[in-house]
Amino acid sequence: MESDQKGILSVINIFPVNPKTKEIRKLRRRRSIVREFSLNTSMHGIPGIARSESVQNRIFWTIIFLIFASIMFFFIIQAIRAYFDYPTQTSVSIISERQQQFPALTFCNAGAFRYDKFIGPFLNYVNNLNLTNVMNADSSGSIQTQLMRSYLPFIINQGQSIEPFMYTLDTMMIDCQFEQTSCSAKDFISFYSSAYGRCFTFNAKTKNSSLHYNYMSSDVSKLTVRLYLYSYQYVSLITEGMGMMAMVHDNEQLPLIERAGMTLAPGFKHRLTFTKKTVYSLPSPYSSCTNEIPLAMKIMFDQYEGADYTYSEDICYIICAQAYIYDQCGCVFPGQWNARSIVLPGTNKVVLAPLCNASDSCFAIAMHNFDSTPSIHDDYCSYCSQQCSITNFIVKSSIMTTPSEWLMTTIKNFVENSSVPLASDWSTQWREHIRTSYLSLELSGESTLIENYTETASMGFVDVISNVGGQTGLWIGISFLSLMEVIEMLYRLIRYHIYLVRRGLTKNTNVPNTPKPDYDIDSIRIKDSKN
DSSP, X not given: OHHHHHHHHHXXXXXXXXXXXXXXXXXXXXXXXXXXXXXXXXXXXXXXXXXXXXXXXXXXXXXXXXXXXXXXXXXXXXXXXXXXXXXXXEEEEEEEOSEEXXXXXXXXXTTOBOHHHHHHHHHHHHXXXXXXXXXXXXXXXXXXXXXXXXXXXXXXXXXXXXXXXXXXXXXXXXXXXXXXXXXXXXXXXXXXXXXXXXXXXXXOOBSSSOOOEEETXXXXXXXXXXXXXXXXXXXXXXXXXXXXEEEEEOTTSOOOHHHHOEEEOTTEEEEEEEEEEEEEOOOTTTOOOBOOOOXXXXXXXXXXXXXXXXXXXXXXXXXXXXXXXXXXXXXXXXGGTTOOEEEOTTOOOEEXXXXXXXXXXXXHHHHHHHHHOHHXXXXXXXXXXXXXXXXXXXXXXXXXXXXXXXXXXXXXXXXXXXXXXXXXXXXXXXHHHHHHHEEEEEEEEEEEEEEEEXXXXXXXXXXXXXXXXXXXXXXXOOOHHHHHHHHHHHHXXXXXXXXXXXXXXXXXXXXXOOOOXXXXXXXXXXXHHHO
8 A cells, every 4th residue: 555655656756747737727618618609609700710720821810800890890980970960850741730729910000100199209309409400301311210210219218118109909900800709909919019119919829818729621710800000190201101010920939020020001901821831850969959048038028918938049149139239339239129138148137228329330330240250149149049849831912902982981980089180181081091091901721731840860779779780790790699699608707717716715715725735636635545
């Protein structure tokens, strides 16, 4: 027995066992997992590297794989970048709605001011300026016009009311019918236009009332309004012609009638038919559109008798332009005196700005700089983006002469009972006055069809996955199942590593810390078994 043990020890001393055998076995085990994956994976190129029998062949497959993988990653990055550019496309659809919200109708008397109310205070203003001779018949009309334009900013800056100068609805509206039901002044809200004085809106969205609807199956779903202008009360030099300004617009839209209004001439019945068109934009991150109402716009909306209006890009630019002019001149553009409340950039303080004098060149220079300098827009109008939804009405107009003889007496009685003074020659020329001051307006829907323009995302998350999958499958044959193979390989490697760590900890716990022997552990087991 002892001789056998001595023989074994002598063999061990002659042929010592390498102490790194355990590490080699570990390394080979990891290699076997990776090699098994490489030989059996469905990805292209990697099996060619694994089964290569020569260095040259392995280098060839490695280079080819890296080239195709680089091309694949390039196209994948391009696909992901295209997704984060948030591209959009606009789809057009035409839908039929037999029940639609009847649009809002706004109209103003183009004369703006009543001569009998305006001329007295205006002449007092001229007298105080010692410019009485300017109002003589031989004086230049341009000077008189400039004085009239400067008078309105003057009285507004003085805190005086301009309402007495304006036409009221009860003095202009002879009759109103909607769906064969009478409508009155309570169905309208009023506001002041810087160009046309007091204006009136039917069917505006308010906080305390409901909207009227248009039922296309019935021919009675229309609005008819008969109006009287009092053309003899027009103030000369303020307006060139006689008529009404009208605008068909969305119920939630503040009417910019100075820009979009259409002229209705007296002596005619104006028939307006409308079709509806809507534009819907995607919110951030696909576009910069917004529905948030800035503070200065909220204050402006409060002047509209409880109207529940929404954000408007055009109005936003008017307000921020006024803020820039005020910052430069200490006053605001007098042509937009209904937008005096401003908020300077970087503050929440509301300033009720004074109106500039019409003869002051500062505001004209500031307006030119504002319109021609993009950087000013960035500083003062950074919050002015396009609204996310826009509703427009395409209006067609046709006319016929009016009034008929049977209406003459009705109109005559209305004018004579009005609070507006009669013309000096009314008793003899009342028919002619009616023909130059009366008009009728009829508004109705033309079609049940609504044209919708809807912005949609042209690339979604599924499209990105499809693009990435197409690129990976084309260049190196990766699919979701291939990724599962990679995950399986990583799982096996991690599991094997955890196993080795646990076994090492177990041995360190059970075996005392003794010098590492220079012989194989199996020799000890043989020795113990012999004993």
